[in-house]
Amino acid sequence: MTDWRSAWVDALDHLEADVAEIEELLRADQFLRETPPSDAWAPPEGIGPLPLDLRPRADRILARQLAAAEAIARAMAGNRRQAALTSKIELFDSGAARPAYLDQAI
CATH class of the missing domain: 1.20.5 (Single alpha-helices involved in coiled-coils or other helix-helix interfaces)
Structure with missing residues (x-):
């Protein structure tokens, strides 16, 4: 039991x-x-080109941005799947009788 x-x-x-x-x-x-929504980033005016020694840091930031965008896309796809599943949940508001479980051991 x-x-x-x-x-x-x-x-x-x-x-x-x-x-x-x-x-x-x-x-x-x-x-x-x-x-x-936030505004798209643009480098401040008048700062000149990116120094070569900062390029690795900029590349790492770009890689993180791309990974974050991919994670957002996966989350959105998961959200769509979840929405599809929830649309299948019966709400029992149609007036039909709801199933009942009876413990026959009593």
Whole structure:
């Protein structure tokens, strides 16, 4: 009997984690919608060309920017997958009877 209860606790833990993840995505999405977009970066006027000794640092920064952009793209794709999954959740608001579980051991 304990295994049956544990299985349900695990199943509900997974569902709850999924919902928490979706709620966090929604909070992040709302933050992004409320945050004004930043302007594209341009070097300040009149500073001249990039010194050669700073080129490795600039390259590292560029690599980090590209990695961050890739991570954002993956997160957006994950968000789309999550949205597709959540669209399949039945909300039971159609008036149809909801399933009930009965412990017949009692």
